[in-house]
């Protein structure tokens with residue numbers, strides 16, 4: 001492996017726009033859902049925006065028998081269905097001509113030997129300069145075998161001036177020991193700087209905007225602490241159920257599926273200190289400090305600060321839906337949580353005594369992800385004394401849908417009487433910038449091609465997050481007297497115990 005710095009100097013950290021070098025993207029598990037729904041549509045959209053180097057080539061590595069033509073045909077169908085922009089025939093043709101299919105078992109020596117030859121040939125014919133991006137879109141049980149083969153056939157080694165990187169999809173382990181083991185396995189083949197652990201929430205435009213909001217504006221940062229902030233709520237609500245992913249979800253549950261990664265990442269962006277610069281490691285250094293400052297929730301505290309729930313039959317948008325235990329390939333006696341609400345504390349100087357309430361759930365009435373920062377109330381003099389119910393200021397960062405930011409403040413209702421009502425200052429991405437935000441995978445693929453790991457999870461972040469999550473999982477699954485799993489009807493806002501979690505502190509969950 002070359003010791004030369006592998007990042008493009010024009011594209012360091014969050015500082016400038018992507019300038020990827022030509023490369024070959026090798027997707028392991030290329031016949032899977034992710035390739036069709038996300039990866040190929042994302043690459044097509046990058047191409048449509050003119051940001052994809054013309055030499056970029058894709059090789060789909062999978063077990064099924066298929067010709068290049070068949071593979072391209074299937075991907076075209078998928079792109080038409082899932083692409084953000086309309087697929088244009090001419091552009092698709094020129095994009096599809098750079099896609100190849102490579103049939104092989106994941107453990108077959110001959111398959112990797114042929115892959116190595118094919119990559120060399122692509123370099124010579126297309127000018128991909130020996131740059132390789134391996135995308136592991138396979139079950140974690142396959143990681144080790146594939147990585148070992150890449151090493152055995154020298155595919156992790158690069159010629160002078162080129163690079164080889166790996167993108168690893170979630171789930172990144174199911175607990176701390178398995179994540180550590182995975183990290184060990186990956187690091188035996190690729191150094192940390194070439195390892196990109198994907199968390200697609202970090203690629204969402206509004207998630208990236210949290211840092212801009214906080215550190216490019218002078219008015220928020222002075223207020224961004226325990227003196228002025230009362231509490232923070234982070235919600236990720238989905239109307240969807242488990243959508244045929246029963247076996248995966250059964251071994252995961254909402255806490256591992258969403259909190260360990262996506263929601264803790266959002267919390268870190270809200271709570272972190274300003275990084276010293278915008279490089280990947282400076283940003284991630286600050287995020288990992290937040291996870292390290294999370295007050296551990298262990299033993300009996302789990303029943304007090306964490307509420308878990310599972311949906312029963314109900315109705316979403318007027319349509320009857322099954323309960324979780326009736327879903328396909330789900331244990332009829334399953335104890336897997338599809339909802340979780342937590343009260344968290346970040347034990348550092350900035351956030352002392354500011355609760356962070358986090359909730360996530362499937363089969364809730366509405367889909368939406370948002371962060372709501374509630375400021376402390378104005379002193380109880382003047383208007384706050386004369387008028388009851390003067391609400392607090394709330395800054396809401398809408399991650400999706402309708403990405404944007406709003407600030408709730410108090411205003412006088414016109415007229416002779418003194419009546420005060422909350423009004424909103426509202427910024428919508430759609431109307432302010434007049435164009436759709438790129439999909440998370442577009443940004444993240446471009447970043448990985450450019451060697452920028454800022455929006456990817458670092459080894460220590462992942463492990464620290466598991467440390468925090470494992471204590472809760474242990475209390476649920478290993479203790480003598482595990483806290484209850486509460487039922488909620490599909491289409492409701494979760495178990496009432498989750499409301500009580502906030503009511504105890506004099507708060508209520510925001511309605512999305």
Ligand code: BG6
Pocket residue numbers: 170200238257258
């Ligand atoms: C995935 C989870 O990581 O994120 C899914 O495995 C969840 O269960 C999904 O539905 C939510 O992502 P998004 O981008 O659709 O909000």
